[in-house]
Amino acid sequence: MRRHTHTYFIASLVTLLLLVPLARPGAAESPSPLERRFHTFGNGLGLYHVKVKEATNFTLSATVWVGSVDEDQRTNGGVSHLVEHILFHQPDMPEEAFNAQIRSRGGTYNARTSRDYTRYHVTLPRRHLTLGQAWLHKVLVHDRLVTDRLEDEKEIVNRENGWSPPTWWRQLGNFIDPKYLALPGFWTRQFGLREYDEPVGGTYEVARRLTASQLDAHYRAYYYPENMVLLYVGPHDLEEVVAVTGATFGSVAPTGRKPNLRFPLQDRSPGPYFAHKLPQIFSDPDYQIAIGQVLTGLHFSSRSEMSLYYFVMKELLEERFRYGEGKAYSVLGYFDYYRGAGYLQFELEASRETYWAQLKEIKKLVWGDLGDHLSRADYERYKTILLERVTSSRALEDVHGRVWAAIYQHPLHRPSPEETDIAGPWRSLSHDDFLEWARSWRTDTAPLLQLSMPGVPFPYAHLVIFVLFLAIGTQWAQSLLRRPYPREPISLITRVPFRLAGWVHLGLVCAVVACVYFHVSRVSAYGGLFFSRVDLLAIVGPYLRWVFDGILIGFGIVMGGTVIPREVLATDGSLVVTMRSPVFCRIPLADIERVEPVSGWAAWKHILKLKALPVYPWFFRGLIIHRRSGRSLVLHTQDDHDLREFLSSRVLTYPEVAVRKAARTTRSRTRLRKPVPGA
Numbered sequence: 298m299r300r301h302t303h304t305y306f307i308a309s310l311v312t313l314l315l316l317v318p319l320a321r322p323g324a325a326e327s328p329s330p331l332e333r334r335f336h337t338f339g340n341g342l343g344l345y346h347v348k349v350k351e352a353t354n355f356t357l358s359a360t361v362w363v364g365s366v367d368e369d370q371r372t373n374g375g376v377s378h379l380v381e382h383i384l385f386h387q388p389d390m391p392e393e394a395f396n397a398q399i400r401s402r403g404g405t406y407n408a409r410t411s412r413d414y415t416r417y418h419v420t421l422p423r424r425h426l427t428l429g430q431a432w433l434h435k436v437l438v439h440d441r442l443v444t445d446r447l448e449d450e451k452e453i454v455n456r457e458n459g460w461s462p463p464t465w466w467r468q469l470g471n472f473i474d475p476k477y478l479a480l481p482g483f484w485t486r487q488f489g490l491r492e493y494d495e496p497v498g499g500t501y502e503v504a505r506r507l508t509a510s511q512l513d514a515h516y517r518a519y520y521y522p523e524n525m526v527l528l529y530v531g532p533h534d535l536e537e538v539v540a541v542t543g544a545t546f547g548s549v550a551p552t553g554r555k556p557n558l559r560f561p562l563q564d565r566s567p568g569p570y571f572a573h574k575l576p577q578i579f580s581d582p583d584y585q586i587a588i589g590q591v592l593t594g595l596h597f598s599s600r601s602e603m604s605l606y607y608f609v610m611k612e613l614l615e616e617r618f619r620y621g622e623g624k625a626y627s628v629l630g631y632f633d634y635y636r637g638a639g640y641l642q643f644e645l646e647a648s649r650e651t652y653w654a655q656l657k658e659i660k661k662l663v664w665g666d667l668g669d670h671l672s673r674a675d676y677e678r679y680k681t682i683l684l685e686r687v688t689s690s691r692a693l694e695d696v697h698g699r700v701w702a703a704i705y706q707h708p709l710h711r712p713s714p715e716e717t718d719i720a721g722p723w724r725s726l727s728h729d730d731f732l733e734w735a736r737s738w739r740t741d742t743a744p745l746l747q748l749s750m751p752g753v754p755f756p757y758a759h760l761v762i763f764v765l766f767l768a769i770g771t772q773w774a775q776s777l778l779r780r781p782y783p784r785e786p787i788s789l790i791t792r793v794p795f796r797l798a799g800w801v802h803l804g805l806v807c808a809v810v811a812c813v814y815f816h817v818s819r820v821s822a823y824g825g826l827f828f829s830r831v832d833l834l835a836i837v838g839p840y841l842r843w844v845f846d847g848i849l850i851g852f853g854i855v856m857g858g859t860v861i862p863r864e865v866l867a868t869d870g871s872l873v874v875t876m877r878s879p880v881f882c883r884i885p886l887a888d889i890e891r892v893e894p895v896s897g898w899a900a901w902k903h904i905l906k907l908k909a910l911p912v913y914p915w916f917f918r919g920l921i922i923h924r925r926s927g928r929s930l931v932l933h934t935q936d937d938h939d940l941r942e943f944l945s946s947r948v949l950t951y952p953e954v955a956v957r958k959a960a961r962t963t964r965s966r967t968r969l970r971k972p973v974p975g976a
Contacts, residue, residue, distance in 0.1 A: 332346075334348075356697050357430055362413065447509055523552060567592055567741075585644060597706055775855055791939070870886060
């Protein structure tokens, strides 16, 4: 998104304002009603016109009905956003000189790419109408896209999105926790609209590979007059605007294609949504309540009632819980929907001492019968306040935003001029009619509740639960791997072959264990998605996740330890290899036929031939222990020579190598130990 704003001389502006005489009380006349009209050009392009008589500037916007939902995130994700940037490049002049035409005349311009639209607008003083509309026409209409600076524009997009080439650390993180493990988002779970959960700008991996041919194909597919709409807000008459835009926008050749429309979802019932957020580590717990409704089937004809309902509910919550009883510090409202489906949510920062009592009261107000809480006098007061706010707000940005919202929310993007006035139906909507509409609407919605608070008196109980079940998981894994330990005198214990290779191996083991953990954990998370359908399960669910993660991580630590190079223990009667390993444990000396030293590529050859386990990536030397029964195995420690000498002094012989007696083995090299009583 581009954000270019003209720099004003603040000192000069303040001086001029001080010189303007103040109006006498009663001298100001009530503003004239906004004139709303519509015009269709011969090529199918529509123009909405809103006249603000007293305005000194004008705003002209062009909306193209294309966005991220029209992209394939695997092949051209982010192409809509990149096309938005490229369109400002002109074949006959540099981009800076082209944009300076607006900035040098005190104007502003901007562009925005969203999920299902891309919008461009320009604001200028009224005398520059011809220049402004011609400039916007050159932005949108191209015979050929100018892509000679495509790579530079990609870098600008990267900075906008905070993207950078992935580091080795991020690549390792993507290997351990790959993106395909991401849980489905809100729009996917509730409505099956996966494309609305995708990032609007795509991803760095896909966007950086976009080519000029992909941009041109996307532009030709969606940038045509039947798929656009113009909106003018300013002091000019419709005839004057049509006269100047007809020679530019109106002269674009029609294509005969239909606009890119996305109709409201049909026959889709909303499902409840519950969530519970626990306090983060080393942070104070939050006590917040987010409550509202999940909705589907919202018709354009109900937008006025819906806007009034949103305002009334927010004012009720403010007066009841913030100012009246002082139980909430703030009330925020969110209303987001696409294709007639979405959610309405009110977020309250609640009081810790009366959290549950306050939650009970809020549920009654938001989910119960509104008539028990909204009196006729309060309703008329709220409606008057909202009407006054809307009718008195005549700034170009505000008027443009309200009218454009009506155009966007209409299923065909072609409402009548009267339908763009959101305040019109409010004047005739009585208290009884409003309550009847609210009751009917609430019966077709599902509850939404998100709590951010500890579910038990101790705020960090989930951390205690995690540590407890981490220990349980560790003990459980060890009990599965436990083998009878030899109660024989210990004669030799080798060291662990760490050093550089050992640390590399340890890191690989940790990465693999973490990768397995994320995969198994995501499977459990997918299985727990139904928790968001039940209020009580949503509160218990996060604690169960900590229980499962504790057991899983404890089990993973123990299982990962079985493939890490461990000590080899030799006793008078057996060889204990990789203690507590599920593959190798105690090998009686009588079962060992011979020991064969190997090095170099021969070690790899024997490993592949025997399929010996465990296989360590740095095996270029070691000992092959041939058994009379069972599979042979390969060992490598820092004490291969000592281990070989010890075994030769007992029962072993080596092919083509003379048997070395134990008397030749020095005490300093064999590291023989005294028998350990009771070992």
